[in-house]
Amino acid sequence: MTLDAQQPHMFIGGAWTAGEGHPLVLRDPATAQPFAEYRGASSAQVAQALDRADAAFPRWAATPARERRALLRDAAARLVERMTPLAAQLTREQGKPLAEAVGEWQAAVDTLIWYADEAVRAYGRLVPARQDGVQQGVQHEPIGPVAAFAPWNFPALTPMRKIGAALAAGCTCIIKPAEETPLSTLAIAQALREAGLPDGVLNVVYGDAPAIAAALIESPLIRKISFTGSTPVGKALAARAGAHAKPLTLELGGHAPVVVFDDADLDLVVRQAGAGKFRNAGQICVAPTRFIVHEAVHDAFVAKLGAYAQALQTGAGAHAGTQMGPLANARRVAHMAALVEDARAGGAVVTTGRTHDGPGFFWPATVLHNLAPDARILHDEPFGPLAPCVRFGHFDEAMRIANGVPFGLAAYCFTRSLDTAHRAGNTLHAGMVGVNTTRVSLPELPFGGVGESGYGREGGVEGLEPYRVTKSVSLAWGAA
Structure with missing residues (x-):
């Protein structure tokens, strides 16, 4: 048989x-x-x-x-x-x-x-x-x-x-x-x-x-x-x-922070972390999830990430040209809706990508900023194509926000400074850290987390x- x-x-x-x-x-x-x-x-x-x-x-x-x-x-x-x-x-x-x-x-x-x-x-x-x-x-x-x-x-x-x-x-x-x-x-x-x-x-x-x-x-x-x-x-x-x-x-679970310092190459961040965020419609435990961006480059980064999300072609995974497929089930769609509704109620600005007309469990690539500190999406793992962005002013503040959830699976940071890279790599509370890269899952590397991950x-x-x-x-x- x-x-x-x-x-x-x-x-x-x-x-x-x-x-x-x-x-x-x-x-x-x-x-x-x-x-x-x-x-x-x-x-x-x-x-x-x-x-x-x-x-x-x-x-x-x-x-x-x-x-x-x-x-x-x-x-x-x-x-x-x-x-x-x-x-x-x-x-x-x-x-x-x-x-x-x-x-x-x-x-x-x-x-x-x-x-x-x-x-x-x-x-x-x-x-x-x-x-x-x-x-x-x-x-x-x-x-x-x-x-x-x-x-x-x-x-x-x-x-x-x-x-x-x-x-x-x-x-x-x-x-x-x-x-x-x-x-x-x-x-x-x-x-x-x-x-x-x-x-x-x-x-x-x-x-x-x-x-x-x-x-x-x-x-x-x-x-x-x-x-x-x-x-x-x-x-x-x-x-x-x-x-x-x-x-x-x-x-x-995870809730991976992406710390974007003021000297980072924003185009590189969007190519790497943007692709990582929306791959598999965000249904990845190590997906970049919370974008913690220096105040000097926050607005520029949000604009670039929003444009990236809006350009993504959403559709059935089997169709040629599809860049982001559906969520796995109806439960995921309901969870996305609840998180976005909660964020909007707290004053968040929401930018959505292309929607998919027709049946299936679809949710568009979505970028959120101007979030209230208690917004659910900043504390609950979305496990979907939602990309919340928050500001920080100095290194210690960025690390406090990044390490401010009980999860510690993956974490990322982007900087041109070797000193900042070493400091962040040593300070981020996670089992896997990527510096100027989001590729942390390979057969030859140990995969796992700390805390509630x-x-x-x-x-x-x-x-x-x-x-x-x-x-x-x-x-x-x-x-x-």
């Missing part, structure tokens, strides 16, 4: 499995129309996935790292071969423009290759002993079956970060993609299956999210949890996992660490 995008099936124990739980519908965000109907997992099917992941773990953990690397690289090559249809499918289920969908799949493949190669670099070490006849070593072992939860905004890249790391480390994995966007995760499973992944090493389930999360986290078979999503849900999962002393990686890291040499346990072995012989 092969994967059918019109009637999605789960992947359990190496087989495509029709859901037996409650019914689900996939909708094209560009039209709001359904294009597939399917069913989620029943409790029995979740239990089956747990059993299969547990049974497959000893064999996969014992598989030599070179063999794991070869298999993961084989799967990556298969994804490259079918990237064009995969990108079109991603656009249909999530809405982003086709060029962005291609870029996401390229990033997902790069991530899988990175983790595949890290599998053979998971070194231990010898520690000098205090006496003859003793050897002291430190080694790393896979932690065990993993439960992973992925969101809808990056339906290929985010699952791949979790799948790639878990499998490279020698863990088995049960992943629950978002119910709105399961197809890309299923495509990853299909490529891995074709590459020869043993049955049960990867399992994909979806459906009743709270019930599935409870079953996976509370199961004694699960040894590690990875979650990407909202801060409230992440906190709830952390509390549940804490009751069972299970380690988590949490990548939660979560803890733990994905990517970089740190990426395998959460999926391994560290063991010291002290071996004595002779008369030691």
Whole structure:
């Protein structure tokens, strides 16, 4: 049986499995129309996935790292071969423009290759002993079956970060993609299956999210949890996992500041941060979100960013020329409307880009300034194409505003001064800082935040660490 995008099936124990739980519908965000109907997992099917992941773990953990690397690289090559249809499918289920969908799949493949190669670099070490006849070593072992939860905004890249790391480390994995966007995760499973992944090493389930999360986290078979999503849900999962002393990686919400100093190249800021702001219709956890602009260049910057927003071509992601697609669902549209209404009520000036006539979950690129300090948009993550701008007068004020929210995922600043760049990079409270660039998410760099943006890291040499346990072995012989 092969994967059918019109009637999605789960992947359990190496087989495509029709859901037996409650019914689900996939909708094209560009039209709001359904294009597939399917069913989620029943409790029995979740239990089956747990059993299969547990049974497959000893064999996969014992598989030599070179063999794991070869298999993961084989799967990556298969994804490259079918990237064009995969990108079109991603656009249909999530809405982003086709060029962005291609870029996401390229990033997902790069991530899988990175983790595949890290599998053979998971070194231990010898520690000098205090006496003859003793050897002291430190080694790393896979932690065990993993439960992973992925969101809808990056339906290929985010699952791949979790799948790639878990499998490279020698863990088995049960992943629950978002119910709105399961197809890309299923495509990853299909490529891995074709590459020869043993049955049960990867399992994909979806459906009743709270019930599935409870079953996976509370199961004694699960040894590690990875979650990407909202801060409230992440906190709830952390509390549940804490009751069972299970380690988590949490990548939660963000509200990334962009500090624009008076010596910044404003055209560069608009090209970099403007593109980053409106990519994926702003539905990115590391998206530039709050533009904190020196008073000397504030008005000029707002004018340039407003012109950039007004020039963006909004439309269906599959259409040629579209630069910004729809939001993922109707909930996002309602949230944008509420934030803009609140800002207007406080006296904000609002500049909107081109609107899209017709059905679908669209919101225009929007720039706001003259905001009241208590405007919701300055404190609540918009996760959409809204760009609020505020003024600052001196360095300390800029840092106070930038660090004035509980989130700390990404932060950016633009300046020509090396001194200011160093000071800002050291002062901004975030897990990732970009200076004169917004490109902070790459497979070779650690990805994660501080504060209410979560803890733990994905990517970089740190990426395998959460999926391994560290063991010291002290071996004595002779008369030691």
